Amino acid sequence: MGSPTVPIDRYTGCLIGTALGDSLLLPAEGLPRAVVARRFPGALRQRLVCGRGMISDDTEHAFLSAQAVLVAGGDAQRFAAALARRLRWWLLSLPGGIGRSTLLGLLRSWLGFPPDRSGVTPAPGNGPAMRSAILGLRFADDAERRRAFVAASAGITHRDARAVTGAMAVAEAAAWSVRAESDERLWDAWHGVGGEDWAATVALMKRRWDAGDAVDLVARDLGCGERVFGTAMHSVPVALYAWIRHRHDPEGCFAAILRCAGDTDTMGAIAGALLGIDDGPGIFPAAWSERLWAWPLGMRHVRLAGAALAATAVAAVGRPVRWSWWWQPARNLGFLVILIAHVVRRRLWPW
Secondary structure, three states: OOOOOOOHHHHHHHHHHHHHHHHHHHHHOOOOHHHHHHHOOOOOOOOOEOOEEOOOHHHHHHHHHHHHHHHHOOOHHHHHHHHHHHHHHHHHOOOOOOOHHHHHHHHHHHOOOOOOOOOEOOOOEOOOHHHOHHHHHHOOOOHHHHHHHHHHHHHHHEOOHHHHHHHHHHHHHHHHHHHOOOHHHHHHHHHOOOOHHHHHHHHHHHHHHHHOOOHHHHHHHOOOOOOEOOEOOOHHHHHHHHHHHOOOOHHHHHHHHHHHOEOHHHHHHHHHHHHHHHHOHHHOOHHHHHOEOOOOOOHHHHHHHHHHHHHOOOOOOOOOOOOOHHHHHHHHHHHHHHHHHHHHHHHHOOO
């Protein structure tokens, strides 16, 4: 039996929300605000290629984390070993758009560094944050395990305190959603996960929240006036603020992130995971999933992983979801061609 406080819809919502936020906002990744405003008018829709969307590493890492949780049996060290093994093989599939720190960390893992030493520093990236919502959800009622699993996940690729802080903040948001506590408890939890710089960022977010301000003002306060940088101290606060400002409204949340520009896919993945935890997969328009080309890792596998987590007790070992991972290199080759086409199009026709 799974925890009665975490029904299946929260797990499937977390993973499906990750995939939808990732895929919807991926086409705008890296672009500045002015270009995003011109190129992506109107309602949100899948549009990476031929009116369809594709997932990126954000969704893949969340799914692999769920798989590792299933075989960990509540043991953070076993989880770290299982996730590191999956990420090493994921690296061999030649993923497009992999971050430098993630790449270096996984290369060190292949060289024999243990999971708690393979991560690199300085490395303030948001790789750990994009795979931590599922951990906060899984251990919503166990703060010690929650912190241990997030730290174990982060250490594989990033040992920078800033990256760990961002991941912890996402996990705390997921746990808070499950526990249905007061808003003040959420702000207190966020304050407690980092040092002085992070506390100042949380205070800034809280002032904007109290004033009812828009998401893009938080991005500007963080020095991201043109686009949000792909670091945990920038993209994570913007994603969290977008989620808390637009809870229960995925269209409004993703549109606010899109307007901020920059690292849109990771911010969308983080916010989408939290929206899915709040309300389950039914909160997202069906058209978003119907126009998502996800192969060989599809929405069916994501749903099965969520169901498996919900059906397995926290301290029990579960059975990971079987999927055709051997097709991943072929998929990534096609994905790389599409990404290169986008880069060429941006350079030749930047308007």
